[in-house]
Amino acid sequence: MALVSVTNLTRIFDVSKPWLNRVIERKPKAMLTAVSDVSFDIEERTVYALVGESGSGKSTIGKMLVGLLAPSTGSVDIRGVDLARETDAAKIDDVRADIQMIFQDPFASLNPRWRVRDIIVEPVAARGGETRGLAERLLEQVGLAARDAGKFPHEFSGGQRQRICIARALASEPKLIVCDEPTSALDVSVQAQVLNLMSDLKDEFGLTYLFISHDLTVVQHMADKIGVLYLGRLVEEADPDTLFDTPKHPYTQMLLAAAPQLDGFGREVAPPTGEIPDPINPPPGCAYNPRCPLAADICRTTRPELRRVGNARVACHMVD
Amino acid sequence: MTPTLSIRNLTVDIPTRHGTLRPVQDVSYDIAQGEILGVVGESGAGKSMAGNAVIGLLNPPAHIASGEIHLNGTRIDHLQGDDMRRLRGQQIGMVFQDPLTSLNPLLKIGDQLTETMLAHLDISQSEARKRAIAALEEVGIPGAAQRVDSYPHEFSGGMRQRVVIALALCAEPSLIIADEPTTALDVSVQAQIIALLKRLCRDRGTAVMLITHDMGVIAEAADRVAVMYAGQLTELGAVRDVLTAPLHPYTDGLMGSTPLASRGKARLHQIPGAMPRLDALPDGCAFHPRCPRAQADCVRNPGPTLSDGQGRAACFHPLVREDVA
Numbered sequence: 001m002a003l004v005s006v007t008n009l010t011r012i013f014d015v016s017k018p019w020l021n022r023v024i025e026r027k028p029k030a031m032l033t034a035v036s037d038v039s040f041d042i043e044e045r046t047v048y049a050l051v052g053e054s055g056s057g058k059s060t061i062g063k064m065l066v067g068l069l070a071p072s073t074g075s076v077d078i079r080g081v082d083l084a085r086e087t088d089a090a091k092i093d094d095v096r097a098d099i100q101m102i103f104q105d106p107f108a109s110l111n112p113r114w115r116v117r118d119i120i121v122e123p124v125a126a127r128g129g130e131t132r133g134l135a136e137r138l139l140e141q142v143g144l145a146a147r148d149a150g151k152f153p154h155e156f157s158g159g160q161r162q163r164i165c166i167a168r169a170l171a172s173e174p175k176l177i178v179c180d181e182p183t184s185a186l187d188v189s190v191q192a193q194v195l196n197l198m199s200d201l202k203d204e205f206g207l208t209y210l211f212i213s214h215d216l217t218v219v220q221h222m223a224d225k226i227g228v229l230y231l232g233r234l235v236e237e238a239d240p241d242t243l244f245d246t247p248k249h250p251y252t253q254m255l256l257a258a259a260p261q262l263d264g265f266g267r268e269v270a271p272p273t274g275e276i277p278d279p280i281n282p283p284p285g286c287a288y289n290p291r292c293p294l295a296a297d298i299c300r301t302t303r304p305e306l307r308r309v310g311n312a313r314v315a316c317h318m319v320d
Numbered sequence: 321m322t323p324t325l326s327i328r329n330l331t332v333d334i335p336t337r338h339g340t341l342r343p344v345q346d347v348s349y350d351i352a353q354g355e356i357l358g359v360v361g362e363s364g365a366g367k368s369m370a371g372n373a374v375i376g377l378l379n380p381p382a383h384i385a386s387g388e389i390h391l392n393g394t395r396i397d398h399l400q401g402d403d404m405r406r407l408r409g410q411q412i413g414m415v416f417q418d419p420l421t422s423l424n425p426l427l428k429i430g431d432q433l434t435e436t437m438l439a440h441l442d443i444s445q446s447e448a449r450k451r452a453i454a455a456l457e458e459v460g461i462p463g464a465a466q467r468v469d470s471y472p473h474e475f476s477g478g479m480r481q482r483v484v485i486a487l488a489l490c491a492e493p494s495l496i497i498a499d500e501p502t503t504a505l506d507v508s509v510q511a512q513i514i515a516l517l518k519r520l521c522r523d524r525g526t527a528v529m530l531i532t533h534d535m536g537v538i539a540e541a542a543d544r545v546a547v548m549y550a551g552q553l554t555e556l557g558a559v560r561d562v563l564t565a566p567l568h569p570y571t572d573g574l575m576g577s578t579p580l581a582s583r584g585k586a587r588l589h590q591i592p593g594a595m596p597r598l599d600a601l602p603d604g605c606a607f608h609p610r611c612p613r614a615q616a617d618c619v620r621n622p623g624p625t626l627s628d629g630q631g632r633a634a635c636f637h638p639l640v641r642e643d644v645a
Contacts, residue, residue, distance in 0.1 A: 053506035157594055158363075187362035187533065192577030192588035199587065214506065217536075221579040221588065258511035260536025262580050265560050267540050271512040275476055 001080070002041035003176060003208050004048075004065065008074035011035040011060050011232075015280065032280050034060040036232040037074070039306070042208060042225075044175070049211040049219040051255075052229035055276055058212045060232075062178045065210060066099050078176065097127065100169035104181035106161035110153040116164055117149035123172040138167040141204075142197060159190035166197065170205065178210045183218060195222060216259050220244055228252050231279055231287040238312035248314045251288045286317065294318040322393045323350035324494050324527035325374065330387035330397075332366075332373050341598040343369045343382070345551040346625050351495070354525040356518070358542030358559065360532060360574075362595060366551040367531050371497045373397075374529070375412050376404040392494060410440040413488030413526075415517075417500035419480035423472040429456075429483050430468035433490050440491040455486040459516060478509035482516065489520060496521065499531045514541050535578050539563055547571050550595055550606040553626050555633045565641045567633035569611045605636065613637045 016022060016029040035057040042048040050058040063069040065076055067083045075082045081095045100123065103109040110119055120138055121131035136146035142163040153161060162182065169177050182198070183191040195218065201207060213219050219226055220240050228236045228249065236249040247253045254272045261267065274291040277283055283290050289299040298317050306315040332344035344366045351357045361367045372378050374389055376399065389397040391411060399407060408414070416422040424432060433452035437443060443451070449468070456464035459482040472480060481501065488496055498517065502510035518541055521528050530542055538545055538559060545562045547555040547570070555568040566572045576589030593610045596602060602609055608618035617636055624634040632638070 053508065159594065188535070189362060189574060189577045189591045190594070192579075192590050195579070196587050196590060215579075216507070217579040255507060258508045260510070260514075260534065260540050262536055262539050262563060262575075262578065264536070264540045265563075269511070269515075271515040272508040275478060275509065276506075 003044040003079065004042040004210070005077040006041070006061070006065070006074070007039050007077070009035055009038045009061065009064060009071050009076060010073045011057070011064060011069060012072045030280050033282065034232050034279065035064070038229075038232070038234045039074075040227055040234065040237060042176075042210060044208055045202070045206050046224040047202070047209040047211050047222050049213060049223035049226045050229055051213055051216060051219050051226060053214060053255075053276060055231070055279060056229040057232035058214075058229050059180055061229075062101070062180050062210060062212050065176075066101050066178050067096065097172055098175040100172060100174040100177050102162075102165050102169050102177060102179045102182045104184050106158055106165055106185060109165055110161060112153055114152075115149070116151055116153065116156075119153070119164065120149070120168045120171055123168065127172070129172075134171060135167070138170055139164075141170070141201070142167045143193075157190075158186055159193060162186060162194050163197065166194075166201070170201065173205070174207070176208045176210065178212070180212045181214070182211075184213070184215065191218070198222070216255065228255070231276060231282055233287055233315065234306055234313075235288065235315045236312060237306070237314075242311045246310075248309055248312055248319045249288075249316050250292045250294055250318070254291075286315075321353070322390075323352045324355075324392060325351040325529070326388075326390040327370070327374070328388045328390075330370060330373060330389065331385045332369055332378065332382055333385035334382045336381075338599065342385075342601075343551050343598060344373065346387070347548070347551075347553045348387075348626060349546050349553065349556060351527040351529060353494070353527055354522060355544065356521065356528040356530055356542045358530045358532065358538035358545040359548060360535065360538055360545060361548035362533060362574075364550075364595060364598070365548040367548050368499050369551075370548070371499055371529055371531050374495075375408055375414060375497055406440070409436055409493070410491045411493050411495065413491070413493040413496045415481075415484050415488050415496065415498040415501045417503050419477060419484050419504065420472065422484050423480060423487075425472050428469050428471055429475075432483075433468075433487055436487060437490050451490065452486075455490050456483070458520070459483070459486045459489075460512075461486075477505055478512060481505060481509075481513050485513070485516060485520070489524070489526070492524070493526065495527045495529070497529045497531070500533070501530070502537060503532070503534070510537070517541065535563065535575065536580060547574070550601060551598065552606055552623075553634060554607065556626055557632045561632075567638040567641065568607075568635045569613050569639065570607045571633070572639060573610075573612075605634075613639070 011034050013032045013034055015032045052058045064071050070084050078095050081091055086092050117135040120135040124131050135149045139148055140146055144163055183194050211222055223240055225239055226243050227234050230251050236252045247256050258272050285301050286299045286304050289295040304315045304317045306313050309319055328348050330344055330347045334341040347370055359367045373384055384397050388395055430452050434448040437448045453464050453468050461467055461482055502513050542559045545559045546553055549570050555562055555571045566575055573591040591610055603621055604619040605623040608614040615637055624636050626634045
């Protein structure tokens with residue numbers, strides 16, 4: 001059975017103006033659909049990556065997975081437990097201990113007034129666990145020194161801070177780690193160090209990652225399976241080789257063509273046209289139809305279902 | 321032919337209570353007319369600081385300690401106040417990373433464009449407005465005649481960056497300094513902006529200093545590339561040569577740690593350690609403590625340089641490539 005099973009997940013945010021302004025200006029309520037009917041499974045000990053541009057809903061899905069946001073409809077089952085609807089407190093607690101998160105900005109995600117030791121053992125101490133020597137052991141595992149435990153976060157560089165974040169995420173011995181753009185704030189050579197560390201730790205501790213990124217090259221390197229999001233909808237899902245060699249959805253094709261390539265010297269490609277539409281008023285039918293070169297009448301009226309095509313799952317009327 | 325921009329032995333100093341920091345050290349390069357020079361390096365490598373020195377935007381106490389900067393054959397590094405202000409905008413355009421903070425939120429974009437043109441060109445108000453609309457059309461803003469009276473917040477990030485490019489180009493400068501112009505943008509918008517920058521500069525023969533940390537962007541946009549490390553120029557050459565057959569061990573390591581270059585490999589290549597702090601630069605070559613090819617003589621002072629703006633790699637023991645002359 002899959003470790004994480006996401007079914008028809010939807011999240012709608014109310015972004016209306018305050019009540020009085022709406023009355024005076026005669027404006028209707030504005031609802032922003034950040035995630036719309038997304039379903040996928042994450043197998044144990046694999047890396048599932050979500051890619052998409054800003055506003056595609058990838059971080060919202062990550063937050064719903066760890067329970068920082070409640071789904072509007074649909075469900076997230078982790079080890080068969082739906083955190084949003086489960087009523088048994090002991091069961092919720094048990095599952096929550098298995099989930100940790102690594103954030104994008106290592107400067108904002110560490111408390112500047114706490115020593116590294118306290119930061120790292122906090123997930124364990126909060127549950128009343130034994131913490132003696134834990135921080136020192138974890139620091140060595142992520143490639144820092146045991147004596148760094150007594151320092152403060154400002155004494156470390158960005159890459160070192162992200163290692164501390166990883167050590168903190170490992171402290172409660174989780175099964176699933178949600179990584180939200182873990183290397184976007186880092187330089188290439190530091191990014192390589194952190195990605196290698198994450199791969200090593202995954203093998204060592206048998207971890208499962210949900211890896212959220214906008215960087216296709218990082219995702220290609222890390223993931224066992226990739227889900228491509230557009231305007232809150234899953235448009236394609238496949239393993240990296242299938243996705244990068246034979247992208248099926250026109251949006252995925254556009255995204256891959258637009259990504260800069262190291263051997264693309266003086267490459268002259270027609271850049272993609274248009275921009276991501278307004279998520280408050282998404283276009284009817286397929287969200288990509290205004291920019292899509294293949295769009296037909298059905299694309300403007302009916303939303304395509306995610307269906308299996310070869311090794312991939314694709315949400316497009318025009319693919320067979 | 322004189323290059324549009326010529327930097328010779330540029331050194332920038334920041335005096336502090338704990339001694340002088342040197343974020344840019346003995347850097348020399350040229351940018352020819354219509355050429356795009358990519359400047360790459362990691363954070364703190366001094367790539368933006370060199371760009372700011374050219375346009376006279378160094379924040380005191382940072383200052384140019386030595387070296388010369390020539391624009392179209394005229395020396396500009398000693399210009400002050402009004403002389404420098406005339407140069408900015410008119411001869412050098414600037415595109416910054418964050419398109420929201422580089423536009424005034426209280427002014428309509430049309431007013432920001434006409435303001436720049438009226439300051440630098442001898443034209444009338446109505447002529448300036450006409451040119452502003454034309455400039456917006458040129459950078460691909462739909463409905464330019466209406467959008468000219470919009471405020472920056474009414475544009476998306478990609479559209480704002482187009483406005484900033486229009487603003488940089490509106491006084492027809494001979495050099496554009498683009499400092500991480502696409503870092504804040506999505507991949508598909510980035511491709512649009514890069515294509516736009518390339519097209520406009522080729523059409524007008526504008527020289528571009530493209531400062532970025534993204535090797536992919538460099539590969540696609542630049543003609544030549546300058547790699548910087550710890551304030552020094554480590555490698556300079558045609559983009560294809562530098563990226564496919566780097567001679568400096570740092571460039572080689574940097575390329576190896578790019579996930580794009582190591583598709584299908586289990587591990588990325590790692591450069592051990594981190595870039596040294598400016599107040600603790602090692603003797604000799606700044607890269608030698610991390611370098612797999614370091615030998616005893618790499619610690620000797622002065623370290624290797626590319627001070628004449630020629631040559632490929634600032635290294636005593638560069639990688640040997642048979643196919644590169």
